[in-house]
């Protein structure tokens with residue numbers, strides 16, 4: 001017991017945590033847009049901390065890129081960029097500065113993307129099946145993570161927390177400002193726990209809604225962007241979702257066929 005407590009205390013004082021650092025902008029191939037796009041490059045590292053203050057830059061675990069057009073986050077090989085730009089720019093300017101060989105590196109992907117648009121009939125059944133499945137597989141892990149408790153607080157939670165704190169500070173100030181035992185002071189004292197409870201409750205509700213909002217506002221629009229050029233039937237989409245459900249992937253349950261189908265129309 002004493003050992004466990006000491007270990008816990010040590011973890012609070014020092015330990016490792018994941019950190020994300022935005023490095024800037026580059027051009028890379030987005031598998032959802034099926035095109036070269038401007039991406040926001042982020043370094044994910046395992047960093048040691050002392051009293052929650054990071055020590056050093058940590059060990060790099062991966063680099064990710066967030067597509068400017070569809071907001072999809074995917075792994076990138078940041079080490080091959082000539083440089084990473086501090087500010088966003090138009091894709092051709094980013095290709096020139098960050099990945100001049102982008103068109104030859106991704107020539108196969110770009111040719112396939114061109115065929116999808118210009119000669120869809122030339123796609124074999126296995127190519128089509130793979131392409132239809134692709135956006136689901138890209139979003140599978142993110143959906144697994146957001147529904148598995150990996151959501152970060154979003155803007156609405158932050159706004160509620162800030163609003164609640166400001167209101168409590170204001171009410172506390174009013175308690176000292178108004179005459180002792182006056183009606184206003186007594187009302188302020190009663191209001192403080194009420195505001196705190198309401199703020200926490202609203203924040204919790206908003207937090208619980210984050211995974212659903214992610215599916216509706218991020219995953220489905222991105223999947224639609226990828227699926228639309230393929231003009232899938234409802235049966236094809238149903239079959240992919242069914243397969244994912246049977247393999248136990250959350251995306252199979254969380255993405256509703258009707259929502260996806262309606263967004264595609």
Ligand SMILES: [Zn+2]
Nearest residue numbers: 030033067070
């Ligand atoms: Zn994209």
